[in-house]
Amino acid sequence: MDAELIDRLMRLSALSLDEQQRRALSADLQRIVALIDVMQAANTEGVAPLAHPLDGCQPLRPDEVTEIVDRERFQRGAPAVRDGLYLVPRVVE
Amino acid sequence: MSFELAPFATLTALREALCAKHVSAAELARFYLRRIAADEANCFITLCEEQAQAQARQADAEIARNGQRDLLGLPIAHKDVFCTNGVRTTCASKMLANFVAPYDAAVVANLKAAGAITLGKTNMDEFAMGSSNETSHFGAVANPWDAKRVPGGSSGGAAAAVAAGLAPAATGTDTGGSIRQPAAFCGVSGLKPTYGRVSRFGLVAFASSLDQGGPIARSAADLRLMLRYMEGHDRRDSTSACAVATPAEGVPEALTIGIPTQYWANLNADIAAALEAAATLLERLGHRRQEITLPHTEFAIPAYYVISAAEASTNLSRYDGVRYGHRAAEPASLDDLYSRSRSEGFGAEVKRRILTGTYTLSVGYYEAYYKKAQRLRRLIRQDFLDAFQNVDLILTPATPTPAFERGQHREPTTMYKQDVFTIPASLAGLPALAVPCGFAGHLPVGMQLIGPHFAEDRLLTLAETFQRETDWHLRTP
Numbered sequence: 405m406d407a408e409l410i411d412r413l414m415r416l417s418a419l420s421l422d423e424q425q426r427r428a429l430s431a432d433l434q435r436i437v438a439l440i441d442v443m444q445a446a447n448t449e450g451v452a453p454l455a456h457p458l459d460g461c462q463p464l465r466p467d468e469v470t471e472i473v474d475r476e477r478f479q480r481g482a483p484a485v486r487d488g489l490y491l492v493p494r495v496v497e
Numbered sequence: 498m499s500f501e502l503a504p505f506a507t508l509t510a511l512r513e514a515l516c517a518k519h520v521s522a523a524e525l526a527r528f529y530l531r532r533i534a535a536d537e538a539n540c541f542i543t544l545c546e547e548q549a550q551a552q553a554r555q556a557d558a559e560i561a562r563n564g565q566r567d568l569l570g571l572p573i574a575h576k577d578v579f580c581t582n583g584v585r586t587t588c589a590s591k592m593l594a595n596f597v598a599p600y601d602a603a604v605v606a607n608l609k610a611a612g613a614i615t616l617g618k619t620n621m622d623e624f625a626m627g628s629s630n631e632t633s634h635f636g637a638v639a640n641p642w643d644a645k646r647v648p649g650g651s652s653g654g655a656a657a658a659v660a661a662g663l664a665p666a667a668t669g670t671d672t673g674g675s676i677r678q679p680a681a682f683c684g685v686s687g688l689k690p691t692y693g694r695v696s697r698f699g700l701v702a703f704a705s706s707l708d709q710g711g712p713i714a715r716s717a718a719d720l721r722l723m724l725r726y727m728e729g730h731d732r733r734d735s736t737s738a739c740a741v742a743t744p745a746e747g748v749p750e751a752l753t754i755g756i757p758t759q760y761w762a763n764l765n766a767d768i769a770a771a772l773e774a775a776a777t778l779l780e781r782l783g784h785r786r787q788e789i790t791l792p793h794t795e796f797a798i799p800a801y802y803v804i805s806a807a808e809a810s811t812n813l814s815r816y817d818g819v820r821y822g823h824r825a826a827e828p829a830s831l832d833d834l835y836s837r838s839r840s841e842g843f844g845a846e847v848k849r850r851i852l853t854g855t856y857t858l859s860v861g862y863y864e865a866y867y868k869k870a871q872r873l874r875r876l877i878r879q880d881f882l883d884a885f886q887n888v889d890l891i892l893t894p895a896t897p898t899p900a901f902e903r904g905q906h907r908e909p910t911t912m913y914k915q916d917v918f919t920i921p922a923s924l925a926g927l928p929a930l931a932v933p934c935g936f937a938g939h940l941p942v943g944m945q946l947i948g949p950h951f952a953e954d955r956l957l958t959l960a961e962t963f964q965r966e967t968d969w970h971l972r973t974p
Contacts, residue, residue: 409856417810417855418817418835419848429849435910436853440799443869446876453871454878456706457692457926458950462735477599481822490819493828 405434502528504662505973508719511665512606513568515560522556522570522614529572531618533663538639538648542577544617552614559612566574568726569612569719574664576655577618578625579605579756584615586747588701589633590623592822592842597779599626600919602699603731604668604710611726615765615871616664620654623844625675625703626710627651628915629906632846637903639973640682642940646900648872656683657712660974666714666723668702672707673801674919678933680713681943686960687713687972688720689919691950693738696731705736707923708799711750714968715931724953738951748813753901754779755789755888758767766817768894771935771942776892778966779959787888791880796873798922802913803857803870811849816842836884878925885949890959893918895931895943922947932960933969942973 408432414420421429475488484491502520514520526549538973549572556570580586580598582605587593601609609615622632629640630653638653640646641661649659650671659667671677671689680687688711695710702708712723713734735779756776764772776786818824818838825837843851857866884891886930897917906912922929928946947957964970 413852413855413859415685415925416859417848417851418814418832418839419841419843419851420836421848425845428641428845429852432849433692433852433856435908436802436849437856439910439913440803440853440857443796443799443803443873444868446869446873448791448797448869448872448876451875455871456736457874457878458663458738458821463739465731465732474599479823480599481595481597483818483821489897492819493831493834496833 405430405437500809505715506519506665507715507939508665508722509525509716509720510561511571511763517615518560518783522553522560523550525570526550526572526614528555529664533617536661536663537794538634538641538644538657538661539905540620540638540654540661541574541617541634542587542589542620542654543585545615548584549614549616555613556612563662564612566612567722568608568631569927570614570662571612572614572616574616574619574655574658574667575605576621576652576667576669578621578670579668580616581605581699584618586618586701587635588624588846589621589635590842590844591634594634594823598699600699603696603733604697604727605889607726607729613655614724619658619667622651622653622846624701624847625670626674626809626846626850627650628674628678628912629901629903630654631903632844635682640900642684643900645902646940647682647903649900651675652713653679656680656685656687659683659685659713659715661801662973666712668710670708670710671769671923672704673923675942676711676713677895677919677929677945680931681941682900684941684969685713685715685971686717686930686932687711688718688724688785688930688953688957689923689928690724690728690953691738693736693921694928694951694953695727696729696734696737698731698733701792702812704805705812707805708806710762714953717957717964720930720956750783750891752784752959753887754784754786755884755891756786757789757791757884757891757893759794760893764894764935765898767937768897768898768942771937772892772894772944775944775963776932779892779963782962782966789884789888789891791921792886793876793880794921795921797877797924798913800877801872801920802853803866803923805869806850806854806875807858808854810851810858813847813851822881824937846909874924877921881921881925881927881947890955891947893945893947896918899940899942900935918945926950928953928956930956930960932963933972934967935969941969
């Protein structure tokens with residue numbers, strides 16, 4: 405877990421940490437990686453990955469509109485909206 | 498009036514009292530709301546006082562007209578991970594501290610439709626990530642049996658509320674043990690249904706291939722009553738099982754109960770004694786015990802932390818400070834908005850899991866960690882399927898120790914190991930319940946029963962039989 409990797413993970417996760425939090429997190433991640441590395445001792449050759457515990461299938465439904473998006477109601481909890489649009493800092497000059 | 502309001506009454510008893518008009522729904526709601534208001538254990542994040550009283554008045558009017566809905570007028574609490582229309586849903590996170598969902602979760606709507614009254618939203622570990630309720634943004638919850646100790650987690654507020662007589666039953670969610678472990682720590686009953694049996698619609702996602710809603714209550718009979726109104730196919734949840742309404746299967750009188758050697762080795766002495774006594778009682782009742790082996794058990798915790806963290810890092814990417822949730826003040830750029838909103842809104846454990854998941858999903862590690870964990874998941878599930886060729890149910894301890902003290906497990910990986918007995922069934926998607934089976938000193942001990950997929954009826958029937966023969970579930974703090 406070198407500094408470069410921690411930087412990359414923080415960038416990918418859109419998280420920023422101060423130096424003290426970073427040190428603590430780096431130590432924790434080392435321990436977590438040691439914990440999950442135990443898996444490597446298991447022989448999983450030829451075993452298919454299991455994504456759904458019931459090996460379930462995804463049921464299909466008719467391609468029909470069944471829900472109406474109530475923009476005003478759904479945007480009521482948004483931190484910043486104007487004219488039905490979400491506001492973010494300017495990205496294009 | 499012959500009926501006396503008692504905080505530790507079961508749902509079943511309260512339902513009879515309501516039907517016989519010994520008590521009104523309004524009196525019941527008031528009684529529990531008062532107890533919650535006086536609670537010092539921090540079991541609740543939000544109290545729904547006005548709504549509960551209004552619902553209770555409606556229930557009384559319906560009872561007066563001979564209304565028959567099964568949960569009519571019965572007060573319950575919801576874990577604060579279920580969306581509730583018009584009532585804030587925080588997930589015990591600063592990120593959602595002011596979030597009000599515009600709709601009810603399927604579980605909330607189903608219970609409401611059956612007549613249940615919502616008392617409030619219970620405390621939990623932040624985004625359901627934890628085994629002690631210590632990661633809540635709204636503060637830790639005290640165990641009703643010993644205020645220095647944790648109630649377990651993540652459904653810690655729900656289990657503690659039922660144990661302390663603040664609600665006769667509560668909803669919870671279980672990803673790796675979050676219903677069963679707190680139920681065991683608090684001396685109450687808790688059921689994690691088969692994955693897909695209870696709709697995840699409106700359940701704020703942590704790890705989607707593992708998350709499952711379920712009930713916490715004072716008896717197995719009450720778990721059954723709650724499950725009946727929580728379960729059901731829901732087309733709004735693409736992983737909802739199609740055939741959940743399995744009829745009562747007619748549980749045979751004599752069951753073969755599997756005792757997995759991996760779970761019974763090196764047990765805490767008090768837990769071992771309680772488990773042994775429970776197994777002996779079940780034998781006396783005509784059931785047979787048989788040793789079994791679940792050889793991949795040791796890989797369950799690592800596989801679980803890879804899969805659940807990977808899914809968490811993906812699910813929690815939706816919190817961006819734009820559409821809902823916490824937003825950083827005066828962001829300098831879009832990246833700054835994302836990054837500061839998330840860094841300010843999430844607590845330390847949530848960040849650890851997001852970064853772990855990001856790591857195991859990133860280029861160069863995906864095959865070694867994520868795919869490896871999914872392969873192990875299949876082997877762990879196969880262990881159970883093989884075992885169920887020979888046994889009807891599996892009996893294990895619910896937790897490695899009784900409730901531990903707050904602050905005892907500061908190191909994340911020692912905390913993760915607390916779920917050693919509950920995680921394997923979660924990975925396999927199996928139904929499992931925890932019921933009280935003894936004490937370690939002054940602290941309750943729970944046993945876990947694991948069944949084949951959709952064998953909830955079998956699990957509940959055996960737990961009901963056990964509770965007819967024992968009084969562990971009747972003890973109160």
